[in-house]
Amino acid sequence: GENVEQHPSTLSVQEGDSAVIKCTYSDSASNYFPWYKQELGKRPQLIIDIRSNVGEKKDQRIAVTLNKTAKHFSLHITETQPEDSAVYFCAASTPGGGFKTIFGAGTRLFVKA
């Protein structure tokens, strides 16, 4: 079946450093790629997304890049802060009756002060 692979599963960085999380997807029909942040005990919340007609998108310290040919997309967080510590999920959505979305397994990010 279709799947999304996410790496690394755990990432530890020093405050102020950059963090990069990478995902690959298998369904070539996917055209929407959101990233969700889930803090401990809280619901996943969208932090940034990108559509297939765009190669890069940036929002302050967060950026996402997409390579449709290689079916890769990545999340980049610069100048990390302790409050960035959370689990980050990538996902790939395929249009349909209700948009089938497949999530990656998640990356637990620790930002050390």
Added chain:
Amino acid sequence: ETGVTQTPRHLVMGMTNKKSLKCEQHLGHNAMYWYKQSAKKPLELMFVYNFKEQTENNSVPSRFSPECPNSSHLFLHLHTLQPEDSALYLCASSQGTSVMEQYFGPGTRLTVT
């Protein structure tokens, strides 16, 4: 809480019990989703409803039975569950047409004893 609400937040049930999870969205969305979140596993899409019609059933066992009486409400009826069904069950909604961002509820933490 506004947006997407779920009740109950915690549920403990025996394997012979019958219970229901409820989700309500106050965002005017047309699509609603059930996800299962287990430890160290990706978010697993269970069911998708678009305009009250089920459009996806991701090979979910029949002991999970969804119901969507209208675009604002979604239920998950549970019966004769197994201990491995213990997980966080998340409901989400989206506009369902051209806007794919999903808004998640806080989840129901289910424990099957």
